[in-house]
Amino acid sequence: xxxxxxxxxxxxxxxxxxxxxxxxxxxxxxxxxxxxxxxxxxxxxxxxxxxxxxxxxxxxxxxxxxxxxxxxxxxxxxxxxxxxxxxxxxxxxxxxxxxxxxxxxxxxxxxxxxxxxxxxxxxxxxxxxxxxxxxxxxxxxxxxxxxxxxxxxxxxxxxxxxxxxxxxxxxxxxxxxxxxxxxxxxxxxxxxxxxxxxxxxxxxxxxxxxxxxxxxxxxxxxxxxxxxxxxxxxxxxxxxxxxxxxxxxxxxxxxxxxxxxxxxxxxxxxxxxxxxxxxxxxxxxxxxxxxxxxxxxxxxxxxxxxxxxxxxxxxxxxxxxxxxxxxxxxxxxxxxxxxxxxxxxxxxxxxxxxxxxxxxxxxxxxxxxxxxxxxxxxxxxxxxxxxxxxxxxxxxxxxxxxxxxxxxxxxxxxxxxxxxxxxxxxxxxxxx
Amino acid sequence: xxxxxxxxxxxxxxxxxxxxxxxxxxxxxxxxxxxxxxxxxxxxxxxxxxxxxxxxxxxxxxxxxxxxxxxxxxxxxxxxx
Numbered sequence: 001x002x003x004x005x006x007x008x009x010x011x012x013x014x015x016x017x018x019x020x021x022x023x024x025x026x027x028x029x030x031x032x033x034x035x036x037x038x039x040x041x042x043x044x045x046x047x048x049x050x051x052x053x054x055x056x057x058x059x060x061x062x063x064x065x066x067x068x069x070x071x072x073x074x075x076x077x078x079x080x081x082x083x084x085x086x087x088x089x090x091x092x093x094x095x096x097x098x099x100x101x102x103x104x105x106x107x108x109x110x111x112x113x114x115x116x117x118x119x120x121x122x123x124x125x126x127x128x129x130x131x132x133x134x135x136x137x138x139x140x141x142x143x144x145x146x147x148x149x150x151x152x153x154x155x156x157x158x159x160x161x162x163x164x165x166x167x168x169x170x171x172x173x174x175x176x177x178x179x180x181x182x183x184x185x186x187x188x189x190x191x192x193x194x195x196x197x198x199x200x201x202x203x204x205x206x207x208x209x210x211x212x213x214x215x216x217x218x219x220x221x222x223x224x225x226x227x228x229x230x231x232x233x234x235x236x237x238x239x240x241x242x243x244x245x246x247x248x249x250x251x252x253x254x255x256x257x258x259x260x261x262x263x264x265x266x267x268x269x270x271x272x273x274x275x276x277x278x279x280x281x282x283x284x285x286x287x288x289x290x291x292x293x294x295x296x297x298x299x300x301x302x303x304x305x306x307x308x309x310x311x312x313x314x315x316x317x318x319x320x321x322x323x324x325x326x327x328x329x330x331x332x333x334x335x336x337x338x339x340x341x342x343x344x345x346x347x348x349x350x351x352x353x354x355x356x357x358x359x360x361x362x363x364x365x366x367x368x369x370x371x372x373x374x375x376x377x378x379x380x381x382x383x384x385x386x387x388x389x390x391x392x393x394x395x396x397x398x399x400x401x402x403x404x405x406x407x408x409x410x411x412x413x414x415x416x417x418x419x420x421x422x423x424x425x426x427x428x429x430x431x432x
Numbered sequence: 433x434x435x436x437x438x439x440x441x442x443x444x445x446x447x448x449x450x451x452x453x454x455x456x457x458x459x460x461x462x463x464x465x466x467x468x469x470x471x472x473x474x475x476x477x478x479x480x481x482x483x484x485x486x487x488x489x490x491x492x493x494x495x496x497x498x499x500x501x502x503x504x505x506x507x508x509x510x511x512x513x
Contacts, residue, residue: 039481039500040481040500041500041502046480050451078481093493093496111478111480111482112478114477114478114483121468121472121474123459123464123473123474123475124475125477126475126476126477126478126479127477127478127479129478129479129480130476130477130478130479130480131479132479133478133479133480133499134453134455134456134459134476134479134499137451137452137453137455137456137479137499138448138449138451138452138453138456138457138503139456139459139460140460223464223473224473253482351468354468354474354477354483354485355484356469357468357469357470381484382484382487382495383482383483383484386482386483387477387478387482387483409484409495
């Protein structure tokens with residue numbers, strides 16, 4: 001049996017997206033040993049997936065800083081467990097890897113919320129961020145007909161991106177009403193940077209029909225997506241297309257924080273002004289504390305990084321920018337709140353749990369997430385409720401909150417390793 | 433323009449640009465990644481390693497999330513589990 005290796009850090013950051021990079025760079029300024037662990041091949045997380053260190057973009061700047069400040073990047077490793085206090089276990093293709101830390105910063109980001117509707121399990125129906133990721137990872141979409149749907153600012157960014165990749169974006173369907181949208185737009189007046197982003201998006205999307213109060217009612221096709229039936233202001237229309245990129249805003253990846261004992265409310269990790277969680281050594285920054293986009297993630301990451309190394313002055317300088325961004329995020333999330341009609345989309349035969357093929361009719365009438373798991377296996381498959389649980393919270397009002405290790409499916413050989421101390425002095429003391 | 437590399441999907445050669453993930457190679461090959469409990473073909477949904485719809489066998493190792501694995505020349509990707 002291979003032995004797990006233990007890597008020690010003063011500050012360990014889980015997640016190499018904007019918040020994680022900002023945290024690592026800020027912590028590294030104190031000259032301490034900083035590590036960033038991420039399950040992707042490189043830095044950037046979701047929003048900056050595939051960005052490189054050698055361009056003029058903001059993403060590139062952060063990747064450059066995170067790669068050159070003496071920070072150790074451990075890529076391709078997924079944290080799955082906490083074998084004992086102060087130790088995280090990661091799984092990789094090369095074998096298990098353990099990490100010890102004095103301070104831990106969790107920057108695990110968010111994932112898309114998926115809602116079921118008839119045909120949503122057909123190949124070529126994917127998330128909005130999902131299709132963007134796949135295109136960034138080599139999927140050719142030139143000349144393909146794409147409908148972008150769901151809710152959230154991500155839809156417009158994805159539509160613009162797909163257009164630039166040569167796709168023919170037929171529609172952008174936003175479930176929020178036009179009125180919610182206009183109220184949100186006036187908020188932009190307080191944030192000049194966001195106005196220029198919005199204007200540039202508008203330009204990229206000129207000519208693409210953008211409908212509000214619109215959503216997909218069904219995806220149709222024989223073994224693969226061939227058309228989508230759209231609902232818009234009570235009228236229905238069937239549109240042929242090659243891809244449906246559909247996601248309903250974001251939900252926090254708070255499974256690891258939960259496992260580590262951080263207090264979580266309604267899925268959001270609770271933090272104080274220093275981005276510290278209810279666990280004294282653990283900080284959390286970015287989407288898991290409240291979906292707020294890149295700017296907020298960068299600010300929160302920096303605050304967490306400074307706070308983790310005791311640089312309170314550095315952290316305090318960012319309190320006001322954080323407050324401003326948080327106000328914007330609150331308004332944004334209110335704008336894209338899900339309308340009740342979306343609960344009526346799945347029919348009785350529509351699959352809700354994709355891993356275990358559990359249809360809606362087997363879930364209606366059950367009283368809780370726990371009952372659903374026990375009676376139907378919903379949420380007991382590989383995704384462990386990351387797709388179906390988030391949908392069930394909206395469809396049925398259940399609280400999906402039980403987390404047990406491993407937080408991701410892991411190989412037995414990963415979980416069964418004893419923590420091996422490389423430092424005999426530390427081993428004698430019995431703790432890190 | 434970087435030279436395309438060649439991988440095998442269920443024994444058939446697929447040409448992809450460097451940096452392409454195995455999940456995308458499977459999509460380019462025109463086949464679903466996996467089969468559901470009741471026999472339906474499924475493809476990638478989330479593109480970020482949380483939905484597990486893209487699971488495939490890669491170079492002999494089963495149940496890998498193919499959307500997080502970059503293609504290497506000669507990689508053998510199998511969707512027949």
